[in-house]
Amino acid sequence: MDIVERNIKGRKYYYLQHSYRLKGKIKVASKYLGFEIPKNIEQIKAELMESINKKKWYDDLDEIKKNFSKEFKSFPNSAKKKYLENFLIKFTYNTQRIEGSTLTLKETARLFEEGITPRNKPFKDVKETEAHKVVFKEMLKETEDLSLKLILKWHKQLFETVDLEIAG
Numbered sequence: 176m177d178i179v180e181r182n183i184k185g186r187k188y189y190y191l192q193h194s195y196r197l198k199g200k201i202k203v204a205s206k207y208l209g210f211e212i213p214k215n216i217e218q219i220k221a222e223l224m225e226s227i228n229k230k231k232w233y234d235d236l237d238e239i240k241k242n243f244s245k246e247f248k249s250f251p252n253s254a255k256k257k258y259l260e261n262f263l264i265k266f267t268y269n270t271q272r273i274e275g276s277t278l279t280l281k282e283t284a285r286l287f288e289e290g291i292t293p294r295n296k297p298f299k300d301v302k303e304t305e306a307h308k309v310v311f312k313e314m315l316k317e318t319e320d321l322s323l324k325l326i327l328k329w330h331k332q333l334f335e336t337v338d339l340e341i342a343g
Contacts, residue, residue, distance in 0.1 A: 176220055178212060179205075186210070191219060195227055202230075259315070263287065267307045276300045299337045306333050 176193040189208040194201055204227050206219065213219060247255065268283040278286070278300050282293040287308055292301055310329050319325055 176223070178208070178216075191216075191223055193223060193227060195231065197231055260287070263308060263311055267304060267311065271300070271304055271307060274303075276304065278304055302337045303333070306336055 176191065179190045179192050181188045181190065187210065189210070189212050191206045191208055193204050195204065196202070204223055206223050208216075208219070247258075250258065264284045264287055265280070267287075268278070268280045271278060271283070277296055278293060282296065283304060285291045286293065286301065286304060310333050313332070314329065317325070
């Protein structure tokens, strides 16, 4: 991302520019900044990147969502339930693993399916994994539009039993 200075009729104008690839073609996103570089330039950069990412990914993600929803609706209820249970286990395991959890995939599955707490594992890892399941199920039921407030609510629920300092 670059700040570009343009001289037009002896006057300086500033623009924020970023080149990116979209469907095999190079595109340039540009935002007029004014006669001076604003103090909140980092925020403006973040907003421009968000705009670019929407253009790059939202159509593809909507198409994936539409196709998955169509296919998922055709599943019998028992298959839907089993699919979501398996997804929950793998999603939780992978998410927690990235964060440094010591639970294995098998231990995560046994915790969720049989309620068996793994031996010799940190209490924090087990509690966080259990909280992840609760928050995941709440997310599936949520009808409110996704917002920062909602994400922070879920984040608080996820960490309030293990790390109050970062919860919410």
